[in-house]
Amino acid sequence: xxxxxxxxxxxxxxxxxxxxxxxxxxxxxxxxxxxxxxxxxxxxxxxxxxxxxxxxxxxxxxxxxxxxxxxxxxxxxxxxxxxxxxxxxxxxxxxxxxxxxxxxxxxxxxxxxxxxxxxxxxxxxxxxxxxxxxxxxxxxxxxxxxxxxxxxxxxxxxxxxxxxxxxxxxxxxxxxxxxxxxxxxxxxxxxxxxxxxxxxxxxxxxxxxxxxxxxxxxxxxxxxxxxxxxxxxxxxxxxxxxxxxxxxxxxxxxxxxxxxxxxxxxxxxxxxxxxxxxxxxxxxxxxxxxxxxxxxxxxxxxxxxxxxxxxxxxxxxxxxxxxxxxxxxxxxxxxxxxxxxxxxxxxxxx
Numbered sequence: 001x002x003x004x005x006x007x008x009x010x011x012x013x014x015x016x017x018x019x020x021x022x023x024x025x026x027x028x029x030x031x032x033x034x035x036x037x038x039x040x041x042x043x044x045x046x047x048x049x050x051x052x053x054x055x056x057x058x059x060x061x062x063x064x065x066x067x068x069x070x071x072x073x074x075x076x077x078x079x080x081x082x083x084x085x086x087x088x089x090x091x092x093x094x095x096x097x098x099x100x101x102x103x104x105x106x107x108x109x110x111x112x113x114x115x116x117x118x119x120x121x122x123x124x125x126x127x128x129x130x131x132x133x134x135x136x137x138x139x140x141x142x143x144x145x146x147x148x149x150x151x152x153x154x155x156x157x158x159x160x161x162x163x164x165x166x167x168x169x170x171x172x173x174x175x176x177x178x179x180x181x182x183x184x185x186x187x188x189x190x191x192x193x194x195x196x197x198x199x200x201x202x203x204x205x206x207x208x209x210x211x212x213x214x215x216x217x218x219x220x221x222x223x224x225x226x227x228x229x230x231x232x233x234x235x236x237x238x239x240x241x242x243x244x245x246x247x248x249x250x251x252x253x254x255x256x257x258x259x260x261x262x263x264x265x266x267x268x269x270x271x272x273x274x275x276x277x278x279x280x281x282x283x284x285x286x287x288x289x290x291x292x293x294x295x296x297x298x299x300x301x302x303x304x305x306x307x308x309x310x311x312x313x314x315x316x317x318x319x320x321x322x323x324x325x326x327x328x329x330x331x332x333x334x335x336x337x338x339x340x341x342x343x344x345x346x347x348x349x350x
Contacts, residue, residue, distance in 0.1 A: 003050050007019060077129035197233070216228065220250060257290075293325075
């Protein structure tokens with residue numbers, strides 16, 4: 001059975017290119033196109049597509065406004081087609097908060113290579129999105145909760161604590177839920193969220209505005225300090241290294257690891273040699289198996305490991321892979337992950 005797609009874009013040329021590019025994949029059928037959300041609304045009812053591709057910048061109603069109206073009433077898997085502009089990055093992050101599963105970036109030039117790379121990515125994301133059940137979007141555990149960090153009683157954290165977190169599809173919201181529950185004096189947190197270059201700085205700033213703990217996009221050579229969350233830059237690998245007399249973040253171009261850059265496995269594996277740290281490794285919602293190898297090695301080295309449970313995941317792929325590998329000690333819903341971790345790291349509770 002082919003994945004039935006509705007393409008929404010105000011440009012006739014883009015609609016034509018997307019239709020041809022998507023239908024070159026035998027798994028996909030473009031059942032219709034729409035030039036704006038008003039036309040799309042009628043075609044969704046008429047055609048009942050499996051997945052939508054949605055442009056962000058359109059006349060009459062932009063993609064974000066349409067998404068906020070669509071998802072509570074008629075939830076469908078949505079892949080955003082974003083422009084790599086500052087405004088496009090900001091709205092893309094807001095679309096992920098509003099329920100879009102993922103996004104691709106329009107090529108900055110009209111060269112065949114750029115277009116083909118984008119279409120290849122989009123085809124795979126569409127086929128993955130078709131497997132996601134978003135029918136309960138309006139009642140999802142992460143949907144109706146406060147965006148404000150709750151007050152947390154001050155605790156003494158186990159010395160040498162270091163937390164590493166990996167996430168992919170659905171991870172931008174899962175990370176918001178998790179990080180807003182951490183206090184400002186929490187041990188350092190290293191985060192890999194699968195994301196292309198150009199978006200992670202805005203993502204980190206958005207989280208920093210919401211969290212008690214400081215959040216930033218990591219850069220090469222940063223020291224790792226308590227009270228800070230370091231987000232791996234999109235399109236680059238992030239790990240931990242020791243140089244210039246301190247434990248520092250190493251950010252480099254690098255090859256893809258487990259199919260990704262940034263890669264959860266790259267981060268997790270970089271932590272294995274650091275025996276003096278009390279390492280906790282968490283895996284959250286996401287497609288695929290990135291993180292399973294690294295979490296297995298960390299578990300063998302004595303790290304504390306945790307996975308988000310299936311009921312609270314947008315996609316259970318990455319947590320499931322870690323669980324099946326026998327690398328996970330604790331499985332719990334998203335809203336309990338921060339509490340479970342704080343309980344584990346709290347010296348007063350030992």
